[in-house]
Amino acid sequence: MKSGKVWLVGAGPGDASLITVKGLDCIRQAQALVYDRLVSAELVQQAPGDCEMYNVGKNPDRHPVPQPQINQLLVDCARRGLNVVRLKGGDPYVFGRGAEEAEALAQAQIPFEVVPGISSAIGGLAYAGIPVTHRDYASGFHVITGHLRQGNEPQDWGQLAKLEGTLVILMGMTQLASICQQLIAGGKPASTPAAVVMHASQQRQKIAAGRLDTLVEQVAAAGLTAPALIVVGNVVNLRECLAFVPEQLPLAVIPPRMLS
Incomplete structure (x- = not known):
């Protein structure tokens, strides 16, 4: 066959x-x-x-x-x-x-x-009003997993803290507190803007945004849970200016067949 x-x-x-x-x-x-x-x-x-x-x-x-x-x-x-x-x-x-x-x-x-x-690392953040790059705030971005294969060494967040630009962390919600603490310990200023986006691009999308040293409390107060996106960097400050709210958009409609 x-x-x-x-x-x-x-x-x-x-x-x-x-x-x-x-x-x-x-x-x-x-x-x-x-x-x-x-x-x-x-x-x-x-x-x-x-x-x-x-x-x-x-x-x-x-x-x-x-x-x-x-x-x-x-x-x-x-x-x-x-x-x-x-x-x-x-x-x-x-x-x-x-x-x-x-x-x-x-x-x-x-x-x-x-x-x-x-990718949710780009499209999901766009729906939250957070561009991964911006000429004034971030000339690059890094997409990082918070969940490695069992048996592998954990991520070295101290070294990752030294990277310039936007950090986008997928599958990291169960370690959110530890990630924030280690990034600060590695040299990221505690005041660095940070956010978590849950149900990105959907009508039920929820966002908690603040600083690296307050993010855990804000996420808990907003009731956000995994799976969700974590983003760290100055581009988070653009959220209020650039956000468009999915709840205010028409329901997504799958178009009829486009290809023969």
């Missing part, structure tokens, strides 16, 4: 309408859809009625389907001749384990293609 193909598709930061045209068309032609917990239900519903559906979503503290099983699922579906869409939040290659899945497919000689998505 001829092998099927796997598309690793980025679903974007949360708002369903932020998916790319190509990504949406892939979903609408999928014969098997393997999707994550944070992917919009509206996108999942775009799959054909006879599409095989596999929810492999992970919780912050529990992975009901281990990564090696997800890799094997993609291989097995393709070997049955199916066209498979692996739908992942944000961009597949930005801390989404997409590269690990692509490696598994390459090793199994399964054809695959990557359809990039809007």
Whole structure:
């Protein structure tokens, strides 16, 4: 039997309408859809009625389907001749384990293609009114994971504190207090603007913004929890000027088929 193909598709930061045209068309032609917990239900519903559906979503503290099983699922579906869409939040290659899945497919000689998505590290912050760069405030940015593979050395936040520009931290909420403390100990001024964005780009988006030394208290007072984005840098000061509130926007609408 001829092998099927796997598309690793980025679903974007949360708002369903932020998916790319190509990504949406892939979903609408999928014969098997393997999707994550944070992917919009509206996108999942775009799959054909006879599409095989596999929810492999992970919780912050529990992975009901281990990564090696997800890799094997993609291989097995393709070997049955199916066209498979692996739908992942944000961009597949930005801390989404997409590269690990692509490696598994390459090793199994399964054809695959990557359809990039809007990373929450950029698009999610934009919806919060926080640009990752600005000529007056940050000439660069760094995207950092707060959650490393088990057994790896922890992030050296003291060294990361010395970096210029904007720090965007994904999967770091469970260590928020420690991260803030270590950044300050490493030389970041306690007064450095900082913010946390929860449910970025969605109508339920919530933001807590302040300083590095007060952020933990502000996040607790606002009731923000994981998963959420952490951003540190002077660009946070632009939030009130640049913010546009998703609650005031029309409901996101998935457009009809755009590609033949």
